[in-house]
Amino acid sequence: MSNSPISKILDNFIEEGIKLSPIGATMLGVPGHDDRLDDFSMAGYKKQEDLARNTLKAIQAETPINEFDRIAKDVAIERLSSELKLSESLESNILFNLIASPVTRIRQVFEMMNKEKPETVANVTKRLNGVEEAFQGWRSALSFAAEKGTVNSRRQVLATAGQLETFSKGAFTAVAKKFDPSGSNQELFAAAQRAEKASGDLAGWLRDEYAPQSDPKDGVGAERYQMWARHFTGADLDxxxxxxxxxxxxxxxxxxxxxxxxxxxxxxxxxxxxxxxxxxxxxxxxxxxxxxxxxxxxxxxxxxxxxxxxxxxxxxxxxxxxxxxxxxxxxxxxxxxxxxxxxxxxxxxxxxxxxxxxxxxxxxxxxxxxxxxxxxxxxxxxxxxxxxxxxxxxxxxxxxxxxxxxxxxxxxxxxxxxxxxxxxxxxxxxxxxxxxxxxxxxxxxxxxxxxxxxxxxxxxxxxxxxxxxxxxxxxxxxxxxxxxxxxxxxxxxxxxKVGERFWMDCREAAKQRLGSKFELKKFHSFALNLGPMGLDPFKREMALWDGN
Known part of the structure; x- marks a missing residue:
């Protein structure tokens, strides 16, 4: 893509984001960060929030140079605005579950590390040794939000505590075995045991100290739900x-x-x-x-x-x-x-x-x-x-x-x-x-x-x-x-299902608009080449498709 001012701003956002998220860097396959974990404390979240806010402000001031640029600007504004709304309200800091949380991100990142590289075992060892600090940072962020009256539901807290209990019983030793099947690297396996102890300690804190402060109600209510639904769909839904x-x-x-x-x-x-x-x-x-x-x-x-x-x-x-x-x-x-x-x-x-x-x-x-x-x-x-x-x-x-x-x-x-x-x-x-x-x-x-x-x-x-x-x-x-x-x-x-509804509606609208000119393969190519975006802007962009 052309190196427009908008692209440069967003490229910088990625580069700075990589520095703030070693886990994200590993997921992207960017080398040089594989020995560290993210800062899940409020200080870490604040840096991420400041980066998003500054990037949003810079993007809003730029004029697109072509259609690709226009779409990129619209996508960035919609996504960053949504993320900021969630972080400023502490919503994104305190909502966690068995699929999406610092706990799962830390466990998953080891699966993404390349065991063929000679430096990987040393990086895995350092990363395992960093699990305790990462968990302590997240614990402090949860405590901060709790003091402000913002907490997760008890069901999720106890489920995550159970997940951590599972991790404490050999999950990180299994990681170590993946990178050293012989079991000869004592430093690696000692780091794995420390990570498992940290998992057990966090499980105990969630269960014994945080859970009593958590919300006994499961549902978040219509107002909070609308905000999250808007974030996940990129559409204003009735x-x-x-x-x-x-x-x-x-x-x-x-x-x-x-x-x-x-x-x-x-x-x-x-x-x-x-x-x-x-x-x-x-x-x-x-x-x-x-x-x-x-x-x-x-x-x-x-x-x-x-x-x-x-x-x-x-x-x-x-x-x-x-x-x-x-x-x-x-x-x-x-x-x-x-x-x-x-x-x-x-x-x-x-x-x-x-x-x-x-x-x-x-x-x-x-x-x-x-x-x-x-x-x-x-x-x-x-x-x-x-x-x-x-x-x-x-x-x-x-x-x-x-x-x-x-x-x-x-x-x-x-x-x-x-x-x-x-x-x-x-x-x-x-x-x-x-x-x-x-x-x-x-x-x-x-x-x-x-x-x-x-x-x-x-x-x-x-x-x-x-x-x-x-x-x-x-x-x-x-x-x-x-x-x-x-x-x-x-x-x-x-x-x-909401997303599928939009995809089907866009396809049907294109068929009606284009008649015999409609080709399914071209529809798929055009829609996928737009790149990910919210459903409302996706519907607007698809309405402009001329069949080519």
Missing amino acids: LRDTYEWGIEQLKLINDRMWVAAKKLYPDATSLREVADRLDEDPRYTVEGEEELLKKLRDFITVAVDRLDGKEFDIDPRIKNCEARLAPEGSASAAYYMGPSEDLSRPGTTWFPTMGRKVFGWWNIVSTWYHEAVPGHHLQVATTKVNTERLNRFQRNRVWVSGYGEGWALYAERLMDELGAFEDPGYEMGYLSAQGLRAARIVVDIGMHCGYTDFDGQVWNAQSAFKLLHERALLDEISARSEVDRYLGWPGQAISY
Whole structure:
């Protein structure tokens, strides 16, 4: 992209941000910072906030030199403004859960370090020795916010304490073994033990000292929820309308589930029964971790071959996408982490085994279209290599859940349109994924905003669990993990289905506008080359597309 004043300002934002976030530097694949962790104290947060505020002010004063520049400016203003609103209110400092927190960032960064480099063991040792200080910094930030009357919910505090307890029982020793299988580096393993002790100490503090100060209520209320929903979607939503739409979508999905269910097991009396039988059906299960990984990797390869040159033009540089098992202590949902900036580390999908040895392939198929290709990997990696249109900020720093998760759910729907789920077992998996995202809208808005459930009671963790278990077909472990996730991440759960709605609306509007000139592959190319942005600006930009 041209080196405009706006690009220079945003490039500087990235460079300064790397200095403030060694974890972020490792995630990007930028060398020179792999021996340190972030400063999670209020002083560290203040530096990040000042950088964002100064960058926003500088961007607002600049005039774009072309259309790419105009979009970059709009994206930067929208994202930085949203982040500042959350940090200035201490919201982003105190809300944490099993997926997004300093705890998970610290654990995940070790998975992103290149064990082939000779200096890596020394860097890992230093980083492990820094875990205690990082946790102490975060603890001080939580205490500061608590003194101001801003605290997280008790459910999230206790769940994170449990996660830390798990980490204290060998998680960092496992990290050390990854980098030194022989176990001969005593300094490395001593550092791992110190990190585990720090994890146990923080777990105890959260449970014994912070939890009694935390909020016994799960929901954040409509005002705070609207702010978070705006951040995660980049759209101004009518929450009641979105909630009612979610209920309608769930009913439509459940009706289609029954059609597939009768093809599978004509005698089934509930959708839950169908899911349980699929979990036991050898036609739709995989046994053993190694066999699972092999199937996932083969699946990604086949998906790339199936779609490239037809619905997409996939850049050869990003055709490789890895599949790995998630570290112990992860939440129950699969996830994706993008490639390094230079592509030396590929994009990677992660599967949490949750202690299981037999896996329901029937509902993994749709999930891996979501996580890999044509879902997250295709979108994120396409953004990474788009240096002609997108600046470094857009390629590496911008993530809007509504755009990205909306795309990944759209990708699942696209595969349904292309006939990937003709087998009723895999169709049930796809529909359960769709049902989950519709149910998320209902229970996330319902629990946080205090709406009433189908029995006339205010939505709570138990009624949410029941809906997810019986109508979105999640197993018990996953359903409980999901509920904890929503309550600790307000507004994020709705971004999938809401985002998919925007993607589908934009595609339909383009078809109506362009008629015979509409081409699906060109639609995908144009939309993905815009780069990540909020859903409202995405809709405006897509309305300008001329079909080329």
